[in-house]
Amino acid sequence: MEWNRVIPTFTNFNKTSSTFFTLWEDPQDDYIEFDRKYKQLIKKYAESKGVLPQFDLPPNVFNVSSIPWTHFEHFSSNSKISENQLTTMLTMAKYEQYSSKLLMPITVQAHHGIVDGYHISMFIDRLQDEMNK
Template sequence: MAVLRPVDTDHWTRREWFEHYRYRRPTYCSMTVDIDVSQLVPAVRAAGLRSYPAQVWALATVVNRYPQFRMALDENGAPGIWDAVDPSFTVFNPDLETFCNVWASYEDFPAFHDRAAHLIDEHRSATTPFPQGFPPPPNLFDVSSIPWTSFTSVSLHMQTGWDHFAPAFTLGRYREDGDTLMMPLALQIHHAAADGYHLARLVNDLRALISTPEEWLT
């Protein structure tokens, strides 16, 4: 079970920035980037695997590397860092034109892929938003997919989101750019948790991970 470990705010170098963007000027950061999936897509297909679980696992890998993307508030409103977070990802119901949210524990890729693929198949016809039960576990971050179109920007606006610190990711449809296959990725996070530097580092890590699928697909 994941543990939310309290932040020692008396010795926290980010304390003033956290308090500014949480209390004085609540702000969300958004960024949309292109991810080169030219190596990932054919490798996944050649292995007889699915791209969506691979993309979600790659996101979970880089998210779990950094405390800025594992932040949450405890029951008293104090900041803490989860020792591990798991991905919650959307599954589309084509008959109802709705989606549900499912989640899987982050683990090594083969085990995660099989679990995620099973959840996708099991809940493709779900008629409720949370078929695994509500409320979901607290140590989740969000991944959604819009595979029907590419995009240059996506923004989410949460009315009650100022105490929500988990990152949110949106994946888009591939597009060809010369000999390169690109996938748009939008990411958002509370500015109290992370700055542009942290988002850029996460994106760069993700690009590096996805460019070497032979190191983790099997």
């Protein structure tokens, strides 16, 4: 199966109940526009008590996760109960200054049936280029 576009899903934190929920947003051609829509979305659902406040997820998603409270060397959320083992997941941690550089750990979990190490390295290189701007 090949998707012409994939949709990012991301968790958000309800500060009142200390629980998480999953949101998704259509990709945009412009990062500034995506960021604006993302901020509107998390504000709209900030007090959500349901796991999926937007209801059904689109079928062509990838997960973006963040653990901004801590730094990690490795993270894995492998689960035998996951329905879709083909869904890619990106997990980022707290960024920290090391010498004159800011470092942010990122873990990419992807099924080898849909992506190779080459494609992940292309993603990492592009992410680094964007963060250097």
